[in-house]
Amino acid sequence: MSGIAWTREHRRRFSRQVAEAHRAGKYAHRLDWNGGHPANWRGGRKTHHGGYALVSAPTHPYADSQGYVREHRLVMEDHLGRVLLPTEIVHHINGDTADNRIKNLILFDSLVGHLKHHREQRRKPCA
Numbered sequence: 597m598s599g600i601a602w603t604r605e606h607r608r609r610f611s612r613q614v615a616e617a618h619r620a621g622k623y624a625h626r627l628d629w630n631g632g633h634p635a636n637w638r639g640g641r642k643t644h645h646g647g648y649a650l651v652s653a654p655t656h657p658y659a660d661s662q663g664y665v666r667e668h669r670l671v672m673e674d675h676l677g678r679v680l681l682p683t684e685i686v687h688h689i690n691g692d693t694a695d696n697r698i699k700n701l702i703l704f705d706s707l708v709g710h711l712k713h714h715r716e717q718r719r720k721p722c723a
């Protein structure tokens with residue numbers, strides 16, 4: 597986690613960004629963050645050493661410095677029809693970080709909730 601404090605101001609700016617993305621039609625094809633190449637949604641895909649898949653999404657608001665976003669987050673965003681907040685955590689139910697089927701994913705609204713779940717399940721954090 598980046599450790600940014602998620603303020604009301606961030607939230608307000610973020611909502612505007614999402615609204616603008618909607619207007620620009622960026623949500624038309626599976627939350628296309630790939631510069632207008634919806635068919636290549638999974639084109640620029642690579643595996644992170646942490647075991648999860650990264651997808652090329654250079655126009656995504658939370659892409660890393662190389663323009664990649666973790667695939668499980670994109671899958672959840674696609675499912676919800678909105679961009680995840682940086683504070684939200686996508687959990688892999690079966691613990692396999694490479695298994696990004698929507699039925700293997702659940703959303704926690706914070707790191708705290710996610711870690712609590714792992715403590716209860718006695719499993720290592722998966723995100």
Ligand SMILES: [Zn+2]
Pocket residue numbers: 686687688710714721722723
């Ligand atoms: Zn988890």
